[in-house]
């Protein structure tokens with residue numbers, strides 16, 4: 426059978442930043458460092474922060490639940506290693522500043538873990554009830570691993586008020602430099618398909634579409650082959666989509682594949698759609714089939730500022746610094762360490778910041794790459810060229826919002842739908858005046874959130 430690898434579908438707007446994926450796209454997933462200490466953040470997901478279930482001095486085992494919450498929108502956290510709780514203390518968090526974490530010192534004998542999961546040939550998702558699947562996903566602490574960190578149980582659980590029809594599996598990985606999802610699609614394709622089938626059974630979706638950008642023909646082929654290998658894959662199809670940033674945004678992917686629009690400020694279930702990332706699908710299979718909690722993940726360590734870029738399977742809680750050291754350390758020209766990719770990632774100054782469930786990449790850039798990847802040079806007044814409006818995938822007016830934030834007119838910025846900004850960075854990327862529009866908008870959103878909090 427000839428497999429279609431050319432994408433025909435896309436969304437309006439967007440940009441074409443340099444891909445720079447060749448640094449790691451051919452690097453197989455390797456085990457990460459044998460860590461001596463991990464810091465498990467109590468907040469690494471959307472929703473309520475976990476409360477610790479252990480105290481200083483407690484011994485813990487790999488896979489043990491160490492933090493949880495009774496809230497519906499939350500996810501427990503687990504220890505990835507055997508060890509002893511050193512303390513519960515604040516640690517640097519890429520988004521929250523400083524946030525509480527459980528610090529665990531490893532036992533002397535704590536072997537590096539490979540991804541041992543094996544799918545049995547007779548796997549059948551019908552052996553599990555929807556409740557069993559949802560419960561296993563909740564107990565395993567699975568959250569969206571593509572970046573958003575929304576608890577997966579909440580996404581897949583049936584909701585009579587918002588019935589789900591279509592499950593979209595996001596294999597786009599449109600952000601430059603990052604290749605963790607690409608490698609997972611090549612190396613763990615059966616596991617992804619098993620997770621997809623389990624998610625379909627739990628959510629009750631009748632239609633399943635796996636969207637992959639057409640610059641990844643080998644991933645498209647691998648996923649099609651896995652579909653053929655695993656029985657009863659009817660109703661699941663792989664759809665190549667055009668390569669354009671941010672094609673992996675939930676709203677953009679839905680628009681491209683289904684031609685449906687998620688209402689501004691709304692969520693995909695409002696139009697009967699659930700979107701899961703490929704790594705999340707693989708984690709669902711691990712949780713349901715092998716009872717494995719989400720304690721490890723694949724992280725791409727990349728960028729011209731690292732000595733030995735690659736894709737590593739690492740314990741969640743490993744410090745960014747330790748992982749970079751494991752990859753040969755920083756090169757002399759390195760000037761910026763980013764959690765994530767260059768477009769949507771967050772630059773960090775503290776290398777003790779731990780890897781969380783949503784950390785797909787650590788990108789280390791040099792001055793040259795920063796200039797190429799983002800705005801460079803001196804900022805000038807707006808040229809009124811309109812390029813930022815053309816590329817905005819949310820059809821916003823970035824220059825007006827940024828101008829309002831700059832002048833502290835937050836209500837005006839809100840009237841231009843500032844909260845609908847997905848922080849993709851396209852407007853900053855194309856601006857010939859080098860105005861950091863996304864930075865202004867992010868600041869504006871943070872100020873509004875603080876205002877709302879203080880008025881509670």
Ligand code: SF4
Pocket residue numbers: 813816817818819820821822823845846847848849850851852853862863866
């Ligand atoms: S305004 Fe927001 S959504 Fe629009 S291009 Fe800029 S960062 Fe992206």
Ligand code: SF4
Pocket residue numbers: 806807808809810811812813814824852855856857858859860862
């Ligand atoms: S892209 Fe830059 S220069 Fe052009 S209109 Fe937008 S803010 Fe102004």
